[in-house]
Amino acid sequence: MHQDNSKLVPPADGPLSAQIKALRQAYVHSGGSDPGIIAQMVDLQTDAQSVEKNQATASAEARRKNPEHCILDSTREASQRGTTWELLLLEQQNQRLEEEILRIQWARERNQNYEGRHILDPVDSLGPAPYDPAAGFVIFFDLVLGVTASQKALCLVAALYSEGVEVGPQTPLPPVKCLPGVSSAYSHSLTPGNYALLSVKQPVPRVQPSSSLCLVVEMQAAHDLDVHDQDVQLTSSGWTCVELFDQYNQLHSGHWRVPVRCLPVQPSLNITQLNTIPQVGNMELCMRLVNSRDEDVQTLMEPDPSRTRHYKYLAVVG
Structure with a gap:
């Protein structure tokens, strides 16, 4: 209580x-x-x-x-x-x-309950709900955890695929510097290593739901920075794939923890096949899938590398 x-x-x-x-x-x-x-x-x-x-x-x-x-x-x-x-x-x-x-x-x-009434919290407000194709959805790229010490900067490149075919242009996200991992008694993170704070949201309007539609994200890393802390050269270091809709045409709305897989990028794999690909160390992408009507509430939430337990692994449905 x-x-x-x-x-x-x-x-x-x-x-x-x-x-x-x-x-x-x-x-x-x-x-x-x-x-x-x-x-x-x-x-x-x-x-x-x-x-x-x-x-x-x-x-x-x-x-x-x-x-x-x-x-x-x-x-x-x-x-x-x-x-x-x-x-x-x-x-x-x-x-x-x-x-x-x-x-x-x-x-x-x-963020508290008052006399049994629930006060809306961005962490608790996501879940299965009817999807509006006209409004679409929003992807919140929050964090990359488990970054190795040799990786100085990260750049994510995102694209939508359907049955292995790219259905939209690739979108590079702004490069971000990698930061030392959180080491504290207060830490609620499950993944060791350094991290990259992305804090980027990408609206995706006017998309028809389909269980074959997925988000493919390529991880590009720089292992050196110049004197101005700018990345010198980005090379592909891993990738991942997220199914966007379930069999009921509902968006997989939630806070998701997605393992980063070893190369090469293979967009045609289903989730079961993807899970057979080795993970890149402990690297994971923490992200949110959000119906557009929930965008304003979710924007209030700032990603925190010391508090990531609410990001869950997306269940595999056979």
Whole structure:
């Protein structure tokens, strides 16, 4: 059972840094464990402490210069002496921190259940549903996991095939640099190795459903970068294939973890045959297939290499 969201709200009084600390403690005690949110709260608390220290220094300086006003608080002093640019900047920083706290609270509450009612979450909102051929679908290329240390950059080339015949132009995705793998107690990734953060979506409108229609993705890698961190030469290093529709003409809507297979590219293989091709190390493509009506909700979700357990292997139907 989820905790009451009101427990995440810190007391209204007290220094801003204390409020942020209370919010972080309440978040952890209520079961929150997202390392990104926790780290952000720690950073905000540090910023708030710095702002408060600067405010105290400014107030002390004001009292030193205006001893007759020592019994007044800093707000009245600023009002009587005229607001300086420095104090105005501090107030703006305070406002920014308060707004950031509210944003974190909203993000946390959005992913909870409240009194048994489900709040829409991009991770949970995909699944079998009627497909609209006019609107089509959207492919979210999120991550490539299990990248080897020798691969410095990746470029994916995607195309649609039907019964081994290409039915649309090949689409190269923007090249991305490969990054060190996530190594943390908070990591929820199942695949070791480095990764490439793709964060690209590709709309595919006006496509008639067919169980023979599939997405073929070729992986091209650069093993060297020049002094400007640009790839020198891309060579094909693997490929994969995803069936897009089931026997009921429904899109395979979901978060999918797709193994990358050894060359050569063979678009005519069915999924059963594809699974006999050796995998390239531990390399996997994490992607989403989404009906167009779900695009806006899914765009809210940012790929996270430390949280990939919700990507599942697509079941093979014999």
